[in-house]
Amino acid sequence: MILKDLIIIGGGPAGLCAAKTASEAGLNILIIERSPKLGGQLIKQTHKFFGSEKTYAKTRGFDIAKILIGDVLKRPEQIEILLDATVVGLYPDHELTVYQYGIYSKYKAKAIVVATGASEKFLAFENNDLPGIYGAGAVQTLMNLYGVLPGNSIVMVGSGNIGLIVSYQLMQAGVKVKALVEAAPKIGGYLVHASKLRRLGVPIMTSTTVKRAIGKDALEQVELVSLNEKWEMIQGSEKIIDTDALCISVGLSPLHQLLSMAHVEMKFVNELGGMVPVISSEHETSVKNLFVCGDVVGIEEASSAIVEGYLVGLIAAKRLGYIHPNYETLEANYHAQLTNLRSGPFGLKTRIGLAKLRGEDYAR
Amino acid sequence: MSKKDIIICRCEDINLEELHHLMEQGFTSIEDLKRQLRIGMGPCQGATCLPIVQRELAIFLKKPLEEIPLPTVRPLTLGVPLKAIAKGAKNE
Numbered sequence: 217m218i219l220k221d222l223i224i225i226g227g228g229p230a231g232l233c234a235a236k237t238a239s240e241a242g243l244n245i246l247i248i249e250r251s252p253k254l255g256g257q258l259i260k261q262t263h264k265f266f267g268s269e270k271t272y273a274k275t276r277g278f279d280i281a282k283i284l285i286g287d288v289l290k291r292p293e294q295i296e297i298l299l300d301a302t303v304v305g306l307y308p309d310h311e312l313t314v315y316q317y318g319i320y321s322k323y324k325a326k327a328i329v330v331a332t333g334a335s336e337k338f339l340a341f342e343n344n345d346l347p348g349i350y351g352a353g354a355v356q357t358l359m360n361l362y363g364v365l366p367g368n369s370i371v372m373v374g375s376g377n378i379g380l381i382v383s384y385q386l387m388q389a390g391v392k393v394k395a396l397v398e399a400a401p402k403i404g405g406y407l408v409h410a411s412k413l414r415r416l417g418v419p420i421m422t423s424t425t426v427k428r429a430i431g432k433d434a435l436e437q438v439e440l441v442s443l444n445e446k447w448e449m450i451q452g453s454e455k456i457i458d459t460d461a462l463c464i465s466v467g468l469s470p471l472h473q474l475l476s477m478a479h480v481e482m483k484f485v486n487e488l489g490g491m492v493p494v495i496s497s498e499h500e501t502s503v504k505n506l507f508v509c510g511d512v513v514g515i516e517e518a519s520s521a522i523v524e525g526y527l528v529g530l531i532a533a534k535r536l537g538y539i540h541p542n543y544e545t546l547e548a549n550y551h552a553q554l555t556n557l558r559s560g561p562f563g564l565k566t567r568i569g570l571a572k573l574r575g576e577d578y579a580r
Numbered sequence: 581m582s583k584k585d586i587i588i589c590r591c592e593d594i595n596l597e598e599l600h601h602l603m604e605q606g607f608t609s610i611e612d613l614k615r616q617l618r619i620g621m622g623p624c625q626g627a628t629c630l631p632i633v634q635r636e637l638a639i640f641l642k643k644p645l646e647e648i649p650l651p652t653v654r655p656l657t658l659g660v661p662l663k664a665i666a667k668g669a670k671n672e
Contacts, residue, residue, distance in 0.1 A: 473625060476652075484645065486646065
């Protein structure tokens with residue numbers, strides 16, 4: 217058994233930011249990251265962020281990753297990092313098991329921050345296993361990380377910000393975006409992104425979904441269908457589009473598995489993406505000294521994950537007796553930033569979700 | 581529509597026809613369906629199939645998603661060779 221003060225599970229934006237503030241408070245930290253690189257989803261995001269400068273607006277996702285990783289690498293005497301290492305078990309007494317390079321080891325921490333992020337949702341339609349059908353994460357990895365095009369043309373499913381932004385990037389990369397379809401009657405993401413696509417001639421079809429993929433050995437065509445207000449397919453509204461790629465971008469669900477197996481009190485909140493931990497105002501779960509931040513507590517933008525990370529790093533360090541020199545100012549500041557990020561129409565879903573999580577009614 | 585060609589669980593290769601068949605027989609909890617079909621027990625541990633199965637059950641039972649419980653999660657999240665676990669135990 218290896219003993220540690222604070223273990224952070226996940227080296228994405230939330231985990232990295234928690235490590236930064238906790239280390240500034242004087243704590244020693246171990247970050248455990250499943251993939252070979254730190255930075256989480258940011259490393260494949262080439263678009264410039266929105267929001268305020270405090271959360272790196274106007275900076276490209278992979279450049280934000282460089283900044284956050286740089287902050288952590290600055291303190292090698294305090295922050296230890298395991299890469300290619302998967303936490304395979306989390307137990308209620310702050311013990312966890314890690315599998316890395318064929319070796320299985322046990323760790324025990326005084327406090328744990330779970331920042332595991334989320335996984336992509338998929339859709340059930342005919343022939344949904346044909347080659348050429350991707351999740352939006354895979355398309356970004358191929359295109360933005362490895363410089364490989366997913367196809368010559370593409371149909372995008374889902375009009376959230378990821379669907380909109382990735383469609384635009386595909387066009388920049390020379391892929392013909394044949395259509396962007398959305399099952400809901402309204403576009404999900406920022407209209408500024410949607411307008412850009414429309415100006416470039418991409419048909420945006422709301423109240424529409426994929427009925428069927430068509431192809432022999434790989435995707436050749438996609439059959440789309442309109443939906444009525446009860447989300448039922450309208451017979452006779454089918455439309456077939458020729459395409460060799462289809463991208464599914466229909467949302468994310470929190471990676472709750474470690475929390476669930478540690479018997480943390482959980483709740484299914486659809487607005488937050490699925491199963492999420494019940495938390496206190498300090499982002500602590502029902503298990504003492506087990507904290508959470510980022511998409512694992514509800515799907516939001518990376519900006520929120522960054523601020524939640526900073527906040528939770530402060531709180532976890534304080535719990536172990538390491539008080540950040542600017543604790544009070546920073547804590548108030550991070551709370552204010554989160555409130556700001558969740559204000560306005562795009563934060564409504566999160567606000568309703570968080571109210572449900574706390575067992576309150578949300579007055580719209 | 582060919583339900584056979586709608587894949588629900590990629591890890592265990594389960595399609596919608598198999599899922600609906602069991603639901604009609606009365607297997608209407610994910611826990612029961614998991615024991616029949618191994619959904620959620622493959623390499624991705626349900627990341628792909630469980631939200632889809634949950635939705636199918638919600639439609640079938642005419643209940644909101646919130647009322648369809650997800651199955652118990654147990655360690656480990658990945659396949660780990662017994663050899664590695666035995667070796668790990670020695671180092672304790």
